[in-house]
Amino acid sequence: MQEGLIKKANKYIANTYNRYPIVVTKGEGCWIWDLDGRRYLDFLAGIAVCNLGHVHMNVLEGLTAQAGKLFHVSNLFYTEAQIKAAEILVEHSFGDKVFFCNSGAEANEAAIKLARRYSWKKYGEERYEIIVMENSFHGRTIATLSATGQTKFQQGFAPLLDGFTYVPFNNIDAVKKGISKKTCAVMLEVIQAEGGVYVADKGYVMAIREITKNNDILLIIDEVQTGIGRTGKLFAYEHYKIEPDIISLAKALGNGFPVGAIIGKEHVMQAFEPGTHASTFGGNPLATSAISATINTLIDEGIIKHCEEIGEYLYKGLFSLKKKYPFMVDIRGMGLLLGIELSIDGDAVLKEFLKEGVLINCTKGNVLRLLPPLIIGKEEVDIFLEMADRIFERQ
Numbered sequence: 001m002q003e004g005l006i007k008k009a010n011k012y013i014a015n016t017y018n019r020y021p022i023v024v025t026k027g028e029g030c031w032i033w034d035l036d037g038r039r040y041l042d043f044l045a046g047i048a049v050c051n052l053g054h055v056h057m058n059v060l061e062g063l064t065a066q067a068g069k070l071f072h073v074s075n076l077f078y079t080e081a082q083i084k085a086a087e088i089l090v091e092h093s094f095g096d097k098v099f100f101c102n103s104g105a106e107a108n109e110a111a112i113k114l115a116r117r118y119s120w121k122k123y124g125e126e127r128y129e130i131i132v133m134e135n136s137f138h139g140r141t142i143a144t145l146s147a148t149g150q151t152k153f154q155q156g157f158a159p160l161l162d163g164f165t166y167v168p169f170n171n172i173d174a175v176k177k178g179i180s181k182k183t184c185a186v187m188l189e190v191i192q193a194e195g196g197v198y199v200a201d202k203g204y205v206m207a208i209r210e211i212t213k214n215n216d217i218l219l220i221i222d223e224v225q226t227g228i229g230r231t232g233k234l235f236a237y238e239h240y241k242i243e244p245d246i247i248s249l250a251k252a253l254g255n256g257f258p259v260g261a262i263i264g265k266e267h268v269m270q271a272f273e274p275g276t277h278a279s280t281f282g283g284n285p286l287a288t289s290a291i292s293a294t295i296n297t298l299i300d301e302g303i304i305k306h307c308e309e310i311g312e313y314l315y316k317g318l319f320s321l322k323k324k325y326p327f328m329v330d331i332r333g334m335g336l337l338l339g340i341e342l343s344i345d346g347d348a349v350l351k352e353f354l355k356e357g358v359l360i361n362c363t364k365g366n367v368l369r370l371l372p373p374l375i376i377g378k379e380e381v382d383i384f385l386e387m388a389d390r391i392f393e394r395q
């Protein structure tokens with residue numbers, strides 16, 4: 001049955017993804033089911049999206065209650081759902097104001113536009129450059145693709161947007177050298193997740209904060225993947241004892257309902273005035289009811305602390321495997337955003353996991369990226385580790 005549908009998919013859907021050859025019909029917690037009724041342990045969570053697991057009751061209730069009242073009115077009106085979500089995000093972050101949109105790329109677009117406009121108002125036209133990191137990932141729109149420091153994503157899409165300076169990641173001197181009179185912002189991920197799970201050093205992020213603060217250059221942290229509890233804090237910047245000026249969010253923000261946002265400091269957000277930036281769907285009542293339910297659940301049910309603990313448990317388990325299998329070159333990450341670098345082909349290993357009924361991701365060809373729902377228990381981690389042991393033994 002699945003094969004017929006997959007053929008149809010390939011006929012009718014743009015060929016932009018290498019998909020797993022399964023048609024998914026149902027999800028619950030850390031598990032999903034395919035059309036043939038086969039169950040899979042989900043260590044991918046829709047690419048770091050379903051942090052509370054699939055079809056979480058609180059999000060379902062928040063969405064259905066809202067759906068019975070109002071889907072959409074646009075930002076020409078106030079809605080209770082949007083006000084509530086904004087208040088929750090501000091109360092639990094460094095920021096003062098929120099702009100809502102619909103995806104990670106759109107959130108980074110907003111951050112780029114806001115940084116340019118803040119600088120334009122204060123310093124005039126010549127100060128528009130943004131320092132970005134090599135090996136970064138910020139999205140697929142032309143501006144965010146231009147900000148992305150990986151040429152493989154940019155091929156065939158020239159001319160890209162002007163105004164980005166690329167410097168090596170985790171290198172303080174490179175940032176210092178990159179800064180000029182034209183610089184308005186530095187933008188980075190504190191974990192380059194898509195780029196192979198590389199974690200920024202504490203001193204590096206703190207030094208960037210110091211330099212940018214001293215020069216009124218904005219620090220934008222792309223938390224699209226690292227935010228919403230994934231690293232064992234609500235936002236990953238909290239690990240670094242700094243406050244950024246802007247963060248971008250999406251992925252897990254609505255636990256599967258598509259939504260994005262930026263949060264910023266008051267003096268920065270003031271650069272956006274009526275008419276300067278907009279989104280028809282942004283902050284729509286359904287989306288924002290999903291945000292409130294997601295963040296409240298993460299906090300009220302202690303799931304962020306659980307993520308830190310279970311992440312540690314998974315890391316230790318992987319570390320024991322690493323002693324046994326020399327092709328496991330490195331284990332990196334924080335919380336439940338973990339990467340296993342292999343010296344063998346990662347895609348072949350991924351296929352073995354799929355055969356055994358476990359879903360993982362592979363990035364950069366040889367880094368297995370683990371992104372399970374944050375609600376995952378020890379039993380599921382043990383299932384994963386036993387399976388990894390069995391699969392690695394055969395390599």
Ligand SMILES: *Cc1c(COP(=O)(O)O)cnc(C)c1O
Nearest residue numbers: 103104105137138139224225250
């Ligand atoms: C996924 C991701 C994006 C892009 O988000 P979309 O919702 O796919 O546009 C941007 N930045 C980071 C760090 C991401 O992980």
